[in-house]
Amino acid sequence: MRSWLSSQRPDMPSVHFGLPRRSLLKFPPGSQPHTIPAPPAERSWLQPFTIPPKLYNDALKVQVPITIAAVYAATVILINRVNKKRGYKPWAISKTKAFHLFVVLHNVFLAIYSAWTFVGMLNAFRESMPARSEMHGNGLVNVVDALCKVNGPRGLGNAAVYDTNADSWTILNPEYKLGPGNTPDPTDVGRLWNKGLAFFGWIFYLSKFYEVLDTAIILAKGKKSSTLQTYHHAGAMMCMWAGIRYMASPIWIFALVNSAIHAMMSQYTYYTLTALKFPIPVRIKKSLTTTQILQFILGTSLAASHLFIYYSIPFPVPHTVTLPPLASVVPSVAAVANATQSGMGSWLKKLALRAAGHEGVAANVVNANGTLFGSDGMRAAEAALGKQEVRYTLEPQTFSCMDTSGQAFAVWLNVLYLLPLTWLFARFFVRSYLRRTDPKAKRSMSHSHAAEKAGLDALKGVTPSSCGTTVQRHHQTPGRRKDGDGQLSGNTHSNRRVGVRGEC
Structure with missing residues (x-):
């Protein structure tokens, strides 16, 4: 195991990296420990309600995401076939004012929700990080400890750690005790789980079920929902489930960063403006795609690094000494x-x-x-x-960011899910924005048409519900008209949108 940017002295905290322990590479992962529900808190705009513990754990049963994902995938396959037989004509409901209003409200709701989640997670992240006074000398170890161990009291060496050998929780610092049932105390403050990850992460997990309405909107317009989109939504459900169910510390990355992309970078605001027929400049589309790519690269790298990071903290260890x-x-x-x-x-x-x-x-x-x-x-x-006496000496205790096979499984699942999406975004970006070198083509086509032409080859069939950049193509025979929803009437047209939107 190699030391990394830290002291080599055994009596000083240090950070290392090394290969994951073999016990973490287990499938199916162990079921212990049970998920700690979000602690009750005073009602505020950040946490307006308390989640009942039974509901919290019932929603995290593995049957829930698997069943919803399976029903979702089967429904999409079935309606895709129906839409194909109908010639991809919009359903009547998609042309109503009520449907258009629903689409706008749907995107406005998700934009506001994403902003609320981002603010809540940012506040939890800020309050869980070491104070400025704790950053002197052992700042790196303090940060690693705060990010790796999300349960227990605040402070270096005070975390609640699950011991897989004893199948029980433990706190090495004798000044702190576990709560009822020998589990982390819900009143403990200062670490990510109790400060907000348990609450906002659980709701973020449920939001992945709600987001399948994106696909329902596309299907109602008579369009095809691609296999990629089905993979995208079903995978997001499973990734967030695994992260919250096993209390894997890297899941904060997706809850914080992904909500920021949706809110601060105006992704759902972008969809709202699109639904309201506002023109979106290509540079905005390009910036959204660039941000998504950076999110995937940084998020995947940071999450994967948790598997290889270890850190050591000196603890007083008792020794019995026989005196002369x-x-x-x-x-x-x-x-x-x-x-x-x-x-x-x-x-x-x-x-x-x-x-x-x-x-x-x-x-x-x-x-x-x-x-x-x-x-x-x-x-x-x-x-x-003569007599005996107990004396204490400082000895390093080494910790891994991952305590259980379930936490490691959640990381591997998220990494394997994000790698294809990262490749997909990069390919789309190159084809849409970097390979437009023909001056004649630039004069003959608008920027959106040029981006769309390349994007169709790269991401055929992916809809705006799964994309951060949206481009359109209309093939219209002379004399055809557009209806009130912007769709072409008749059967001799094609209206496709291409792009990608990433989630956890």
């Missing part, structure tokens, strides 16, 4: 001991009388000096027999 006779250590006691060596017989006689129940007689036994026994006899015994 006091006569050889303390000169004053040695004098007393030497003076009483000849009186050991009297002292033993005193002990024998006490053992026989003759306390009164024992009290009158005198020592070698002809006086009653005092503390000198006891000291003589200690000097003769």
